[in-house]
Amino acid sequence: MQMTATDNHAVAQAVHDVGSALWFGGTVMGVAGVNKSGSDLRQGIDRIRVAESAWARFSPVQWLGIGATMLAGLQLSRVGRRRMALQKGFGTVGAAKAGITVLGAAATAYAAYCGKRIGQLAEEAQQRGEQIEVRDATIPTAQTPGTVATWQRRQRLAQYAVPALAGANIVCGSYLVQSYRTGATAKGVLRRLLPG
Numbered sequence: 001m002q003m004t005a006t007d008n009h010a011v012a013q014a015v016h017d018v019g020s021a022l023w024f025g026g027t028v029m030g031v032a033g034v035n036k037s038g039s040d041l042r043q044g045i046d047r048i049r050v051a052e053s054a055w056a057r058f059s060p061v062q063w064l065g066i067g068a069t070m071l072a073g074l075q076l077s078r079v080g081r082r083r084m085a086l087q088k089g090f091g092t093v094g095a096a097k098a099g100i101t102v103l104g105a106a107a108t109a110y111a112a113y114c115g116k117r118i119g120q121l122a123e124e125a126q127q128r129g130e131q132i133e134v135r136d137a138t139i140p141t142a143q144t145p146g147t148v149a150t151w152q153r154r155q156r157l158a159q160y161a162v163p164a165l166a167g168a169n170i171v172c173g174s175y176l177v178q179s180y181r182t183g184a185t186a187k188g189v190l191r192r193l194l195p196g
Contacts, residue, residue: 012075013177019068020173024166026062027108030055031159035137044132044144045122051137052119059112066105069169073101080176090176097172104165111158117151 034054038047077084077094084091115137122132125145133143138156140149 009076009079012072012079015068016072016076016173017170019065019072020166020170022065023062023069023104023108024163024170026058026065027159027163027166030058031163034058035159037136038134039136044134044141045126047134048119048122048132048137052115055112055115062108066108070101070105073098076176093172093175097169097176100165100168100172104162104169107158107161107165111155111162114151114155114158118148118155121145121148121151 035051037054038050041047041050077098080090080094084094118137122134122145125148126132130145131143132145132148133141134148134152135141138152138159140152144152
């Protein structure tokens with residue numbers, strides 16, 4: 001059985017959408033569940049350790065989703081290159097989506113780095129005999145060591161940027177998929193041919 005360009009598009013779209021869903025859903029779960037779940041524990045160091053352990057286990061799966069999103073996105077761009085040239089708005093949204101995806105991947109990497117630094121600094125403080133007090137993995141208290149609190153604040157910003165960017169990637173993808181409808185295609189081509 002030979003695959004057609006339409007089959008390639010369908011497979012790439014499915015891989016892209018599953019990867020994006022994994023990336024978005026996992027980061028929302030992390031913000032809403034993983035980072036907050038440590039607040040149920042008594043010791044601050046354990047609150048950090050639980051989140052760090054959970055993120056370390058999820059990280060390969062998350063990067064699999066990001067990789068699927070990026071690779072399938074490249075395939076979708078290749079398949080849709082004529083549409084980008086002919087249909088007004090398609091190329092602009094496609095370029096914005098690509099930029100958002102790259103920014104989202106960078107934000108994900110930075111959030112992971114922040115989490116790693118929080119864990120390292122908390123363990124070092126614990127070994128020095130300092131008391132580690134935090135509300136949860138990303139929210140310090142007045143007693144949190146200063147370096148840990150600094151990285152927690154950075155992590156808190158990054159942890160909200162990641163699902164926002166992953167969600168924006170999905171929204172742009174939805175727009176592009178809807179642009180394949182016959183009416184949207186005709187309107188986009190006419191807008192390209194008859195500007196103004």
